[in-house]
Amino acid sequence: MENQKNILDYDTVALDEAQDAVIIIDQTLLPGKIELIALHTAQEMWDAIYLLKVRGAPAIGVAAALGIYLLANRIETEDFEEFYQKFTEYKEYLDSSRPTAVNLSWALKRMDAVAVKAGREEHKTVAKVKEILHDEALQIRAEDVEVCRKIGEFGLELVKPGDGILTHCNAGQLATVKYGTATAPIYLGQERGYNFHVFADETRPLLQGARLTAFELHSAGVDVTLICDNMSASVMSKGWVQAVFVGCDRVAANGDTANKIGTSVVSAVAKQYGVPVYICAPTSTIDMATATGADICIEQRKAEEVTEMWYKERMAPEGVKVYNPAFDVTDHELIAGIVTEYGVARAPYTESLKEIMERKAQRG
Incomplete structure (x- = not known):
């Protein structure tokens, strides 16, 4: 319908x-x-x-x-x-x-x-x-x-009105029931007149940033600019980005995080330009049984997502080899904070994540 x-x-x-x-x-x-x-x-x-x-x-x-x-x-x-x-x-x-x-x-x-x-x-x-x-x-x-909503409140404390925020993939309302994770601070800020300027990576090869994040933020009246994945350094070098907010699919006990492919690249670029990277992660994504990011199983997807999907005609030569991991792992040393519903975890993550999970268990 x-x-x-x-x-x-x-x-x-x-x-x-x-x-x-x-x-x-x-x-x-x-x-x-x-x-x-x-x-x-x-x-x-x-x-x-x-x-x-x-x-x-x-x-x-x-x-x-x-x-x-x-x-x-x-x-x-x-x-x-x-x-x-x-x-x-x-x-x-x-x-x-x-x-x-x-x-x-x-x-x-x-x-x-x-x-x-x-x-x-x-x-x-x-x-x-x-x-x-x-x-x-x-x-x-x-x-x-x-x-x-709680992630949004804690995330909002990390930025100020008028800031530029870059996000990768879609950790918005379309990735949750409401608010999103990485977009929750943006939506709450929108309600409170913060006037954020958001840069949304297109997020190859499935274009979740272009098709989903830009779509929902624009629909909400947020000032959003779509950029290609390889433009993050350009906008950061100009001083247009004060924080990176991204979601994640799994957090290891040491603070390494698996998120949509390209997140680690954004995080490395952000480190170069002194822009803090915040991972917005419900405690349900924290896996204390996984020691480091190296232990996370990374989903491999079909080559056609890279060579054919979204194109009217095939955009790569027939028979070429394709490597198409759905996620990559961002090293905890590139992460300024992991925003949960119980507060913001900071390095050393082996201690702060354990404390947050203990807090959850006590309240649960």
């Missing part, structure tokens, strides 16, 4: 119980066409995540939580162990769709934990387990909105 309303008027990910479906914006069609699609089956959910119809670590996590609930709700048995065996099959299948974003496995593990507690430890009926899964999925979605 096509819509003419502002892109920000629509939920990125939502549960439609009447349709028995997860409703998402098909982000592969943006900005030319806004289309909401309903995901009913496990295959449709897997494809939507893998094909980037829904993307951005937080949004993927929410979609997985809502999706596993819907799939679990259709399992027809009153025996918990039989139910749980099928639930586990669905969970592992969805978890295989994308390997780098930790939110996917985080959300599925959280849903798994409540199912086990309710069914195996508390001996609740399968019907009751399904109710608990329903409530947990909606709780994950609600928490995403609140987490992003």
Whole structure:
């Protein structure tokens, strides 16, 4: 279904119980066409995540939580162990769709934990387990909105009115339920008259910056300028950028972060020009079990995304080898701070991230 309303008027990910479906914006069609699609089956959910119809670590996590609930709700048995065996099959299948974003496995593990507690430890009926899964999925979605707002508040303290901000890829509302992570300070600043000047990298090869970030910020009335990925040094050298805000898909225990390919380049350039780089990361993306960025599995994607996608004609010679990692790792030494919903972590990250996770556990 096509819509003419502002892109920000629509939920990125939502549960439609009447349709028995997860409703998402098909982000592969943006900005030319806004289309909401309903995901009913496990295959449709897997494809939507893998094909980037829904993307951005937080949004993927929410979609997985809502999706596993819907799939679990259709399992027809009153025996918990039989139910749980099928639930586990669905969970592992969805978890295989994308390997780098930790939110996917985080959300599925959280849903798994409540199912086990309710069914195996508390001996609740399968019907009751399904109710608990329903409530947990909606709780994950609600928490995403609140987490992003808090990241925005902490991030806003790092900049001042009139600053230039550069961002890479899309860590905006389209990557979450609302506000975004890296764009949360921008949106809150927009509400409060900060008049930021934002530079959005186009973000090759999938153009999330051009198609998504520039689209949603422009729709919100933000002063946004689109630049090619290789222009970051140019705008920084002119003094137009006072801070870099980017999202991430996984944070290692030492503060190394995996984000969309090209983020490490931006961070190295920013270091050269004395521009602080801030990683906006919900604690759900912090993986204390991963020691360093070298331990993060980097997703490799199809060559066609580089050679053919978005072009009317193929833009590379037939048969040429293509290296197409979806993410790269930014060394913690290039990062000025990691902005979470519990505050800003600073170096040494092995200590500050541990403190933030302990704070989360105490409040949780």
